[in-house]
Amino acid sequence: MDASSNEIIIAFLFGSLMLALIGVFMFMMVIFYQKRKIRSIEERQRLIAQYEQAALKAKVEIREETLKYVGQELHDNVGQLLSLIKLYLTHPETQQKTAVTQLIDQAITDIRVLSHDLNINRVEQYSLGDFIEQELNKVHKAGTMQTSFESEGICELPSIQNRVMISRIFQECINNILKHAEAKHIFVKLVAEKGSCVLSIIDDGVGFETSTVRNGTGFINIYDRLKLIGGDIRINSAPGNGTNITLRIPQG
Template identity: 75%
Template structure:
């Protein structure tokens, strides 16, 4: 009888120990889960903050780029037209009235065009394809390089911030070409492959070494922005071989046209 009581006591103690261990294990698991949850929340907040900062930086850069372009156009085009009008007005022969009227119309048209360019929200007002075409037209109009653009089955970003980021990435690609490539032609394609949106920017310039040590701040900014929107980027280049930058954007980021 005494032996039976001891066995019962031992069984109770053993069961209590097992329950205690299970309780400790569950408590530790809850603590670990809460820590991981807090860590994930902080990481998500960090990524959101980083994305918002990148969007803000892209807006500032695009505004600066726009003001620079408008200033150049005012100096080169509108300023020249107004100077010609002033010259004609100093010699007011009857036959020059038609020329003056034509120059005034041209100045008005140029100023209207520039006022549209000053609108930083034009990224939201135009499709990605239209924005790219407008940017290339500016480059072509300036006589810097010849440009070619092809859009096939293009997609539009669902998120306006993503559209801004992609637009700024494209501008950065063009700026790098104009600054460093010494190119004569720029070829741009916007298309889809198996539901993935692709943006290809190719130039026939001097090229460069694609190792990390040779990447400038412009290309580093491009890499960072592509990563923030969940995309992927490939850069193919070599000395004397031109450069191709290929951007892939996940399908979920876009809406099919």
Template identity: 80%
Template sequence: METSSNEIIIAFLFGSLMLALVGAFMFVMVIFYQKRKIKSIEDRQRLIAQYEQAVLKAKVEIREETLKYVGQELHDNVGQLLSLIKLYLSRPDTKQKTDVKQLIDQAITDIRSLSHDLNINRVEQYSLSDFIAQELNKVHKTGIVKTAFDNEGHCEPVNVQSRVMISRIFQECINNIIKHAEAKHIFVKLAAEKGSCILSIADDGIGFETNTVQNGSGLVNMHDRMKLIGGDIQVVSSLGNGTNITLRIPQG
């Protein structure tokens, strides 16, 4: 009887110990799960904050780029037209009235175009393809480099914020070509492919060794912005062979 009682006590104690261990294990697992959940929420909130900050920064940069362009156009084109009109009017001649009228019409047209460009929210109001076409038209007007745009069907980022990011990256690519590539042509293609938008920006400029500038702030910034919207960017270039930048964009 005594042996049987001892076995019962041992079994009871062992069972109690196992229950305690299971309880402790469950408690630790709950704590661990809660910590992981909190960390996941914090990581998600941090990514959202980074995304919103990147979108805001891109908007500011687009605004600055637009104002810079408008200021230059006012100085170089509209200002020149008004100076010519003033010159003609200072020496009245009936034969010059037609010339003055044409200059005034051109000035009005240019100012209307600039007023359209000053709409800072146009990147949010127009499709990605429309924005690209407008930006390439600006470049074409300068006469510095020829442009070609191949737009294959409807292709649009998942939301307006992503479009802002892509639009700014596109502007950066074009500005870099104009400033550094010494290119004669820019070739842009926008096409849908396997649920994504593929935006390709190529030039026939001097190119560069990608391994020497891979960590440059401009490329790093582009990579970071593409990562935030769930896309990626590939840069292919070599000395003497131009540059091809391809963006793979999640499509809405």
């Protein structure tokens, strides 16, 4: 066998080896791509399940807050009105008829309002701005602090689940103010801004060191829910200077 034949054989073997290596490489790339695709699908499914679970939990929490509020109102307000009516009726003097009528009218009005609030699906039926205004009216009615609300532009979330989670986040922020801030005023503003909803919640309370609360359960829930819907939060506070919480939520 001459040298040229050997060169042809070597070239053939080398070419075959290169083709084999390319084939193995392509095969490994296909396997890698498929595994990566499977992981991506699994991660997406996990996030969807986590999102749905968080939305359901938020809805349950809103239901619990609503029932707690209604129960307290029935006990403290409507119950007191009915007790006064009973007291008046045990002494049915003519001059008290007007007072009794007024008390009955007030009880009817309060029960009608509570019936409206008892609609636990109102988060889904009303706009985010309407829900915020209703929640602030509850605080104002309690007489513990003053509230104000401003809205600019059309700021609405297309997803009901996102609306539920933001509504619950808002409730958590207001509850934190009521429990800890010792505030006299709550200022809330909802603004449509460059494809996002910007919700600002400001109080003139005692404030706090932001580094001490970021690991608290309430704020962890807020961060987790915002992350699931692609939003973010900024908290500005200091002892003696009140608190400013700004939420930015995508509308798309």
